[in-house]
Amino acid sequence: MTKTDESIEHENSNGSAETEAGAFSIRVLDRTLAVIGFMAETRRQVGITEISGATSLSKATIHRILSTLRDHSVVLKDENGRYQMGPAVLLWADAYRRRSGLSELARPLLRVLWERCRETVHLFVYENGDAFYLDKIDSPHPVGMRSRIGARRDLYSTSAGRAILSFLPDSERNAYLDRTELLAHTAMTVTDRAKLEEILAFGREQGFCEEKEENEEGIRCVGAAILDLRGYPVGAVSVSSPSYRFSDEQSRSIGVFVRDTALAVSRGLGYGK
Amino acid sequence: MTKTDESIEHENSNGSAETEAGAFSIRVLDRTLAVIGFMAETRRQVGITEISGATSLSKATIHRILSTLRDHSVVLKDENGRYQMGPAVLLWADAYRRRSGLSELARPLLRVLWERCRETVHLFVYENGDAFYLDKIDSPHPVGMRSRIGARRDLYSTSAGRAILSFLPDSERNAYLDRTELLAHTAMTVTDRAKLEEILAFGREQGFCEEKEENEEGIRCVGAAILDLRGYPVGAVSVSSPSYRFSDEQSRSIGVFVRDTALAVSRGLGYGK
């Protein structure tokens, strides 16, 4: 069963695939979340044996977990005994999305931005140390970015993440940079901390950050931070596009649009009033 | 703590808030889902004590559960120690929504329907015995329905649910009616099984079902089933509106639109090919 390449850490040196939890955790819950995570990643019906292979849990354990989840419609089981995500999670996601109102507030403004530049527009939300895709409007062009609502993205290599970083309080930004190893996703990824800090300082000044094929070959990005009424970054807006339609000048002019859009959203949150 | 009016069953006569699981379940997982369910219902930050009161679990237990969930970004904790849903669930919901593709397929067709009737349009998905809100487009009028993506709805009293019921195989429909108690949500709710079966038979014939203030005072609804290539109902489309803008004739003419929309979606799924 092909290794779950993208999954988080896993596989500590001792061979146990258990994720090391922050403090004290409920083991079966950690395991359950690993199972759900795997099912959400592979977007298709999966059997217990396959999940067992991916998570290093016994089939009996997984069967017990899935049976419980099924009773609550968190997962569904088809007639062949294969499992998939179920509709109960919709309510949870709606509850999260509705809470901040960021999604509703930003949606019409994102659409204006999309009309202007006709490229894939992303909305991110920042939650203590991580950026998540919250919403997107796809490019009308067939060549699209692949992105999944809810996926977690790096702060240091994405334009939106950099925009967020650049507006973080110094202490918080430094804490992040101290604990984070700058890994290269492509040959272009900036992995030098000093260079990155330069980029962030410049980005903060001009109001948006760029990224040139640093996450995916052939894709460029510009992003700007959304600030709440205290000036704290709660999210970001970004535009992604294939490099061949995204010259340096275009990147800058779109960057201004992105910055203005993010600013409008920030105003809606009370920033600058 | 205003009673969670709309919440599903809960609260068995014995006072224990534990939901009786189907077969054998993992207790702590059931409890976890009760906690998550409560948090998703009350869309705001909640403290451990409040959750404890609502679920009859000890504070220590809830604290342990929430700590574990927090490690995985399923819930977030603010600086005052209050909890709320977190972004990890977005990925799960996206995985579910993407699986069938019903949402993407139906969206443009729902918009056409919405342009025609300018009322709140709902998309439902049917998963073994339950109907869930999958998507909606709100009425432009200020008076809107209250509905939450992911919420579970009755099959017997809603127009969409009836449309689904009417196209279910006889055995499955009868099994549902046998096990379901027809509760009145308003004074108008049809609670007589024979009468309901009449409504279903008629609905199946004309291709859509109605509902007159049977779920909420002053709200009417028409719905039609979405069928897959085997003719099995996988969901439904419905239009809701305040009664004062929804005469019997309007209901019928909109019903035809709804039926046609649902049919177009069904075609997209391979029905009738």
Added chain:
DNA sequence: TGGATGCGTTCCGTTCTTCGTAACGGACAG
């Protein structure tokens, strides 16, 4: 200012829940 009350959090011994091995039964292919 001091006490009282509420909160989220931690501790710890007991117990009952969860665990994995192994066996089962059915589906399918050779």
Added chain:
DNA sequence: CTGTCCGTTACGAAGAACGGAACGCATCCA
């Protein structure tokens, strides 16, 4: 028919989860 795969079930052992009680910290009120 037989081998191998699947999902499922059984059961005794082990240790994970449990909750009462204590803690530290806020806030509120006298």
